[in-house]
Amino acid sequence: METQTKQQLFEQARSWVLEAGEKIRQQMEQPFKVETKAGPNDLVTELDKETEKFFVEKINSTYPDHKLFGEEGFGDEIKTLDGTVWIVDPIDGTMNFVHQKRNFAISVGVYQDGVGEFGIIYDVMADVLYTGIQGEGAYKNGKRLDSLSKPQSLESSILCINSFWALRNKRVSEEGIHRLVEKVRGTRSFGSAALEFAYVAEGIIDGYLTMSLMPWDIAAGIVIVEEAGGITTQADGEPVNMLEKNSILTSHKDIHNEIVSEYIELKK
Template sequence: MNEQQKQSLYDNAKRWVLEAGEHIRTKMHQPLVIETKSNPDDLVTEMDQDTEKFFAEKIRESYPDHKVLGEEGFGDDVKDLDGVTWIVDPIDGTMNFVHQKQNFAISVGIFKDGIGEIGFIYDVMKDCLYHAKRNEGAYKNDQLLPALANSIPLEEAIIGLNSTWAVPNKKVDENGIHRLIRKVRGTRSYGSAALEFAYIAEGIMDSYITMRLAPWDIAAGIVLVHEVGGKVTKANGEPINMLDKQSILASNASIHKEISMNYISFK
């Protein structure tokens, strides 16, 4: 992918993201058809489905040789990341979308041969677009985001953490999470993985930890966080597999290893 091709890809993706967001805002207060997927808290609406279908159709029309990996079933059966793959979450934070009418995002990551090249996270209701191209920096609207601080004490960190992982569960030793909560300055939970990645890239949150995310939850965020010098791995520090669901630790690089080695252990 040369620079001209990359810029054209970026321009089209940006236009589609903003168009999809505008459509969501215009339909926001109309009655929704709400269904559940894996459990009663795993919601999906026709807006999720319509938005992913919109992206899939645009991508296939303009780039028939590209693959689409999406949450709602309109993508391809992606077995590898060879070539160009669009990884799309049409509404990240569907529960917030349903209950709050805010705090949700469109997330689009574009990968070439397994490497994140372009990322968009669009806070729809705030009309705030986080975007990045590999090796060209990350932006919030037109503002270039500075590199993350080289050193931050864990005692001064704000981390994103869902309370699910702080209570007894089958996946993670909650005692380590309890120690981490006592160590850091504060915790937050926004209900949208994409926005939590964006907030790390912006430097207003220092880490985000969760034990089960899909590729579409993290693809765009990985590009953004890497562009400001942050680090994203599995929660135990191992490399991410972009085709699987897995634990995730995204952080300012200065506290990443300390968290993964000292506070996260699995049962």
Template sequence: MNQEQRQEIYETARNWIYEAGAQIREHMNEPLGIEAKSNPNDLVTILDKQTEKFLVDRIHQTYPEHHIIGEEGFGDTLSNVDGTIWIIDPIDGTMNFIHQKRTFAISIGILHNGVGEIGFVYDVMDDILYHAKRGEGAFKNDIKLASLDKEKKLEEAIVGMNHFWLCNNKVVDYTVMQKFVRTIRGARTIGSAALELAHVAEGIQDAYLALSLAPWDVAGGIILNKEVGGIAGDADGNPWNPLERSPAVVANPAIYRSIIEFLKEGRK
């Protein structure tokens, strides 16, 4: 994808995101038709589905040769990352959306032949758009984000992670994670992976860990972080795979390896 193509797709996608956000705000107080998917806490609403369909329809109409991975089933089933792929989460933080009416985001990552080209995380209620194009840096609205602090120490770090790390032995021994929490400066959780990753890119949080995330949860945020020097991988330190659900670690490069060593200790 050349610079001209990237700019055109970026501008088009940005306009669609703002339009989708306005539609969510307009209709969010109407009956949401809440349903559970894989478990009682894995929720979906009418607006999740309508927002994804809105975006998918426009991608199909404008870029029929592009592929789509979407949370709510309107995309494609892909076995490789060839070509241009849009990875979409129409409402990341659906539980927040339902219960709190805030702290949720539209997340879009656009890859070309496996390379992250364009990333968006849109905080719908605060009207804050985090956005990035490959090689041009990442932005919060019109403000360019600084490169991440390479002098950061793990003991000074604020890390986004939910409580499941401290009571679930399926991925990493929870006693090791308790030690990890005692080592870092503080742990936080806000209930939206996309926004957590935007905050890592902004430098107001130093890492984000999740036991299991799908590509649509993190694609936009990973592209943002790439542009400010952040690193993304799984619990074993392998690079992020945009076609798989897996544990996720996105962090300031100064502390990424230390976090991976903690996780590996708990996986022995």
């Protein structure tokens, strides 16, 4: 994708994300219907669906040759990342949205032939915008993020660990996770994968480990973390597959290999 075209596409996506965020804020105090999907803790609301439809309509009318890969199923059936694909999570952190009315985000990653061109994560209620454009760095509200360029040790790191997936997943060694928790300075969990990626890019946490995320959870975050100087792989160090569910480790480069080699044991 040409630089000028990429910049123009980014500016359009940024405008739509901010517009969608404003629509969500305007409706936050209105009653909305909450449904479950795969299970009682897998929630979806009318605003999730309306927000994804908003992006579908905008993209289809403005870029009819582009595809949308979205969580709520209103986009295209994606079997390949050929061409330009928007990977959208309209509300990442729906449980936070329902229970807290904060700590959720709109996440939009645009990929060209499988390569992340840019990512946008918008903390809607805090009005904080994280962005990353391939080859141009990562930013928070327009200020460049550079914390990941500083040396980091695992002993002084704070990790986000989704304990539900890390400790209840039959494929992961609980003993390794326990040793990892004992090694690091502290652990946290924020309930929104997009925001946890953003916090890694910002340097306010040093890594995020979880065992089950879909492409729309991570598409924007991967670009932003990489542009900030971090790295994202599956938990065992293998490349991420942007067409299916993945385990994920995104972190400061100085601690990534140590976590993978010494603490992560995935069972076949």
